[in-house]
Amino acid sequence: QVQLVESGGGSVQAGGSLRLSCEDSGLTFSSYCMGWFRQAPGKEREGVATIYTRDRYLYYADYADSLKGRFTISLDNAKSTLYLQMNSLRPEDTAVYYCAVGPISPTFACRPSQRDFPYWGQGTQVTVSS
Numbered sequence: 800q801v802q803l804v805e806s807g808g809g810s811v812q813a814g815g816s817l818r819l820s821c822e823d824s825g826l827t828f829s830s831y832c833m834g835w836f837r838q839a840p841g842k843e844r845e846g847v848a849t850i851y852t853r854d855r856y857l858y859y860a861d862y863a864d865s866l867k868g869r870f871t872i873s874l875d876n877a878k879s880t881l882y883l884q885m886n887s888l889r890p891e892d893t894a895v896y897y898c899a900v901g902p903i904s905p906t907f908a909c910r911p912s913q914r915d916f917p918y919w920g921q922g923t924q925v926t927v928s929s
């Protein structure tokens with residue numbers, strides 16, 4: 800059974816940084832897509848960044864255009880953990896952040912616009928104050 804557990808959220812002032820973690824277990828696919836998404840109050844869930852991995856090695860990372868340069872997605876193979884480093888945080892980054900994973904297939908594109916991930920974590924709250 801696939802499980803994803805996020806951590807690292809919290810409250811920070813504008814301009815600060817946070818690193819989110821997503822520890823996975825139960826993954827059996829050799830090639831898969833992992834991603835970070837966020838949902839602010841009253842807004843739809845949006846993609847932040849995705850990683851296409853093969854045998855747990857980074858193959859390709861993709862970012863939402865509006866977040867390039869501030870956020871970095873990475874994967875620690877040994878710890879089975881996905882990270883999201885967030886710098887220069889802004890109040891509009893306030894949201895619940897979720898990680899997700901899904902197996903790669905011809906019909907599953909690994910990019911932040913992808914919504915059909917089969918497995919999701921419970922989310923972690925990030926609050927940025929001005």
